[in-house]
Amino acid sequence: DIQMTQSPSSLSASIGDRVTITCRASQAISNSLAWYQQKPGKAPKLLLYAASRLEGGVPSRFSGSGSGTDYTLTISSLQPEDFATYYCQQFSSPPPTFGQGTKVEIK
Amino acid sequence: EVQLVESGGGLVQPGGSLRLSCAASGFTFSSYDMNWVRQAPGKGPEWVSGITGSGRSTYYADYVKGRFTISRENSKNTLYLQMNSLRAEDTAVYYCAKESGYRSGWDAFDMWGQGTMVTVSS
Numbered sequence: 001d002i003q004m005t006q007s008p009s010s011l012s013a014s015i016g017d018r019v020t021i022t023c024r025a026s027q028a029i030s031n032s033l034a035w036y037q038q039k040p041g042k043a044p045k046l047l048l049y050a051a052s053r054l055e056g057g058v059p060s061r062f063s064g065s066g067s068g069t070d071y072t073l074t075i076s077s078l079q080p081e082d083f084a085t086y087y088c089q090q091f092s093s094p095p096p097t098f099g100q101g102t103k104v105e106i107k
Numbered sequence: 108e109v110q111l112v113e114s115g116g117g118l119v120q121p122g123g124s125l126r127l128s129c130a131a132s133g134f135t136f137s138s139y140d141m142n143w144v145r146q147a148p149g150k151g152p153e154w155v156s157g158i159t160g161s162g163r164s165t166y167y168a169d170y171v172k173g174r175f176t177i178s179r180e181n182s183k184n185t186l187y188l189q190m191n192s193l194r195a196e197d198t199a200v201y202y203c204a205k206e207s208g209y210r211s212g213w214d215a216f217d218m219w220g221q222g223t224m225v226t227v228s229s
Contacts, residue, residue, distance in 0.1 A: 034215035
């Protein structure tokens with residue numbers, strides 16, 4: 001199975017900050033990567049797929065990049081509604097696997 | 108509106124069985140591969156099982172293989188997960204998730220249900 005490692009596991013940031021979360025796969029995944037946002041008691045919500053394609057309705061302050069084994073999620077200007085836990089997921093090779101999550105908290 | 112609604116969760120003793128259902132609406136159900144993903148309390152999501160749109164192909168995580176069975180009834184727009192020989196470590200919120208269909212084969216999960224809680228305990 002492909003292992004997905006996210007960093008950091010948590011971070012504190014202020015409104016308006018630029019936030020970057022990284023995800024490293026144990027082998028190359030050819031941009032077959034998705035990012036999800038999850039708020040307490042809710043299901044994960046798809047933000048980006050194919051590493052950099054924004055899902056419909058997701059604000060443009062979210063962006064993704066990367067290739068091979070290393071990928072990043074960037075929030076250009078953190079908003080109050082962005083405080084949540086973020087997960088990466090690879091779908092290059094079954095089984096699909098998720099990172100352990102990055103919790104974004106208010107500083 | 109695209110919607111997935113799970114049901115069937117509850118408290119079950121170790122070794123017991125449960126059948127989860129996921130009712131889909133707002134899209135052509137038979138055209139999309141579907142999955143079950145679970146999330147234990149305080150943990151990240153964990154893929155459990157997947158099924159192609161036709162239902163002809165099914166896939167399982169190693170930790171549920173031989174105990175869980177995924178199926179679908181396209182005429183009823185419903186996805187199922189039959190869970191047998193349940194263990195304490197199966198305790199989690201179980202979500203059904205729709206694949207986006209942006210490419211053939213595996214892809215991202217663009218719609219999730221609200222989840223149903225399964226608790227395995229004596």
